[in-house]
Amino acid sequence: MIVAFFFNPERSFVGGLESEVLSWVTIVGGFTLLLGVVSLVRVNYSAVKRKSEDWIFKLATLISVFVMAIPAILPKNVSSLFGRDVGSIYDWLFNYVDAPMMSTMFAMLAFYIASAAFRAFRARNAEATLLLVTATLVMLWRVPMGEIALKSIHANLPYLINTYIMNGANLAVQRGIIIGAALGAAAMSLRIMLGIERTYMGK
Amino acid sequence: MNGINNTIRQFCFGLIFLVLTVSFIQADSTDTSIDSTVAKEAKTDSVTVSAASPGIPEEPPDVSGTQSDSGSLFQTKRINALVLMTIFSVVILLYTKWAKAGKPLFVRKISGLDQVEEAVGRATEMGKPVLFIPGLQEIDEIETIAGISILGQVARITARYDTPLMVPVRYPMVLAAGQEVVEQAYIEEGKPDACDKDTVRYVAGEQFAFTATVNGLMMRERPATNIYMGAFFAESLLLAETGNAAGSIQIAGTAQPAQLPFFIAACDYTLMGEELYAASAYLSREPLLLGGLKGQDWMKLLFVVLILLGVLLAGLSMGDWYLSLFESV
Numbered sequence: 198m199i200v201a202f203f204f205n206p207e208r209s210f211v212g213g214l215e216s217e218v219l220s221w222v223t224i225v226g227g228f229t230l231l232l233g234v235v236s237l238v239r240v241n242y243s244a245v246k247r248k249s250e251d252w253i254f255k256l257a258t259l260i261s262v263f264v265m266a267i268p269a270i271l272p273k274n275v276s277s278l279f280g281r282d283v284g285s286i287y288d289w290l291f292n293y294v295d296a297p298m299m300s301t302m303f304a305m306l307a308f309y310i311a312s313a314a315f316r317a318f319r320a321r322n323a324e325a326t327l328l329l330v331t332a333t334l335v336m337l338w339r340v341p342m343g344e345i346a347l348k349s350i351h352a353n354l355p356y357l358i359n360t361y362i363m364n365g366a367n368l369a370v371q372r373g374i375i376i377g378a379a380l381g382a383a384a385m386s387l388r389i390m391l392g393i394e395r396t397y398m399g400k
Numbered sequence: 401m402n403g404i405n406n407t408i409r410q411f412c413f414g415l416i417f418l419v420l421t422v423s424f425i426q427a428d429s430t431d432t433s434i435d436s437t438v439a440k441e442a443k444t445d446s447v448t449v450s451a452a453s454p455g456i457p458e459e460p461p462d463v464s465g466t467q468s469d470s471g472s473l474f475q476t477k478r479i480n481a482l483v484l485m486t487i488f489s490v491v492i493l494l495y496t497k498w499a500k501a502g503k504p505l506f507v508r509k510i511s512g513l514d515q516v517e518e519a520v521g522r523a524t525e526m527g528k529p530v531l532f533i534p535g536l537q538e539i540d541e542i543e544t545i546a547g548i549s550i551l552g553q554v555a556r557i558t559a560r561y562d563t564p565l566m567v568p569v570r571y572p573m574v575l576a577a578g579q580e581v582v583e584q585a586y587i588e589e590g591k592p593d594a595c596d597k598d599t600v601r602y603v604a605g606e607q608f609a610f611t612a613t614v615n616g617l618m619m620r621e622r623p624a625t626n627i628y629m630g631a632f633f634a635e636s637l638l639l640a641e642t643g644n645a646a647g648s649i650q651i652a653g654t655a656q657p658a659q660l661p662f663f664i665a666a667c668d669y670t671l672m673g674e675e676l677y678a679a680s681a682y683l684s685r686e687p688l689l690l691g692g693l694k695g696q697d698w699m700k701l702l703f704v705v706l707i708l709l710g711v712l713l714a715g716l717s718m719g720d721w722y723l724s725l726f727e728s729v
Contacts (some may be wrong), residue, residue: 208473222540224675226573233572233602240601251620267573295606302608306634309641310662317665372659374673376703378655382542384696385494389545393688396549396680397577399584 199390237262265290334358481728487702492695499691507690511652512669513682516627519649520557523624529564530554531648533614534638535630536607539573542677543655547630548577549680550653554627555585559594567600568612568617575602611635615642628652628667629676632659640666653679683719 201215241255246266269287273280281287320326337343338358347354388394422663441616450714499505524528534547550568558565567582569575578600583607586595604610615638616625626643628636636652643650644666652663653701654670663670674696713719 199485202606203475205471205473205475208471226538226571228629229572230605231572232575232704233605236572236575236598236602240598243598254616295609298612299606300606302612303634306638309637313637313662313665316422374655374657374660377700378657378673378677380696380703381677382655383488384492384692384699385546385677386542387489388689388692390444391489391493393496393679393692394549396552396684396689397545397581399552399581399588 234266263297266322331362335362419543434559444559453714464538478728480725488699490697491698492692495698496688496691497638499687499694502687505578505687505690505694507678507682507693510675510678510682512653512675513668513673513679515649515651516554517557517681519625519627519651520554520561520563522649523558524563525563526558526624528624528690529557529566529621530625530627531614531618531621531643532565532567532627533630534567534569534574534578535628535632535654536610539577540570541631543631544574546677547653548574548581549577550627550629550683553680553683555582555599556589559586559589559591562591562594564596566621566623568603568610568614568618569600569604570605570607572602574629575600584691589723607633611638614639618642618646622646623648626650628654628663629671629679630654631656632663637666644668 198215198218201211201213204211206213206216238259241259244255245252245259265287268279268285271279273282273285273359277284278286314332318325318329320329320334334347335358337347338355344355347358351357385394389397484588495505517726520530532551534551535541535544537544539545555565557563565582567578569578579597582599583592583595586592596728603613617623617640623643623646626639626648628639629652631640632654633656634651636654636656640650640652640663650665650667651671653670653676655673655676657673660670660672678693678696681693704713710719710722713722
């Protein structure tokens with residue numbers, strides 16, 4: 198893959214190798230889904246069989262897996278309810294059950310952020326106070342009403358927050374972390390490719 | 401030592417072979433420029449046809465430069481990447497060799513990793529399980545591989561103390577890799593029979609379905625210790641806050657800068673960026689792996705010098721040619 202990165206894919210078979218290998222990864226990945234289904238069914242089935250605590254939820258999981266999967270696998274020429282086209286059971290379940298549940302989970306993030314912020318922004322020491330002041334300024338800057346309030350103090354205050362806090366201190370720290378992480382990722386990749394690191398195989 | 405020497409020798413041979421091939425290709429490229437044009441036209445046609453198919457959003461042909469720069473077989477605009485990769489590899493291999501030879505290497509203290517054993521010990525004392533999540537990305541992502549490496553070290557500790565371990569995963573390939581690593585850890589600790597096949601379990605392929613399941617698991621099982629190591633996205637705070645509410649000690653590590661504040665706010669210890677990739681070396685204390693870390697530190701120093709030089713040259717209005725050295729496609 199590394200060699201392929203340096204070659205023109207139009208002019209050499211090595212250059213096209215990257216997309217070829219990635220296609221195979223996708224194919225193998227598709228087959229491994231069966232492993233996931235087997236694991237899911239085994240864990241939940243044994244819990245239902247033992248009638249362990251909260252087994253009813255595990256039963257709901259098992260029923261959901263098969264109710265969603267079987268109609269999607271069945272050929273759509275037998276019935277319009279099968280397959281994954283618009284109007285099929287799969288499509289209906291996805292749009293009216295799965296997607297709203299996902300949205301609900303994501304929407305809950307707002308409340309989690311509030312509770313985490315409440316804990317993090319306690320002014321216990323100088324650093325925490327600095328964090329509190331900075332966070333308050335940024336939050337005010339991000340909401341329209343807050344921006345109006347900041348402008349009433351000084352017309353350039355939102356601009357200054359954007360320039361010095363977000364595009365200054367915040368961006369500089371983020372870039373430092375990103376450069377460090379990129380080097381770490383590259384070093385780990387090299388260790389793996391050269392066979393120095395094999396901990397990911399349990400060795 | 402022989403293994404390292406062989407690796408270095410193989411690497412050098414590979415590099416020489418690559419350079420010779422490139423030189424040969426460069427010399428040959430002028431004769432084949434006409435074929436290149438034909439091939440390019442053919443490719444553009446095929447992209448246009450496929451993009452015009454119903455239901456597929458139309459995309460312009462790839463003109464980003466990733467295909468070719470001058471019709472040559474070699475991507476000449478990527479030579480800077482090749483040079484940098486060579487320097488990086490040589491530095492890491494040298495440090496690995498020195499580490500193997502017994503040269504003492506200082507590695508700074510990482511509190512989050514020092515606490516892993518204590519956190520597992522707490523779970524043992526409380527008789528509760530340890531929850532480990534190796535991120536929410538596929539196994540081909542380096543962050544997931546780092547997470548799986550740490551899982552191996554954590555599984556050894558849980559095997560040593562006979563502490564139950566729960567590892568919910570989002571992808572089947574991560575499931576297979578995780579099961580292998582956990583099984584190997586239990587074998588190495590001399591307790592192969594104690595390894596439960598369902599320690600690593602597939603939960604859901606959807607991001608928030610996975611999150612909901614793991615949150616439910618946390619509230620029902622009340623694990624004493626939660627360890628999050630890998631790539632996390634919007635679910636990071638949902639997981640960490642639920643773990644906090646469940647009263648677990650939490651150790652997180654990710655290279656996603658946007659998720660770090662959430663983990664810092666909700667977890668007891670957080671590994672930031674490169675610390676995640678250093679974790680397997682730090683926990684195992686293998687000289688070979690620690691050598692790689694030192695090499696990485698020297699490269700970081702080199703980058704700092706290069707950045708400072710760039711700032712200086714840009715300040716003197718001489719930065720354009722310097723920046724062009726780092727441009728790539």
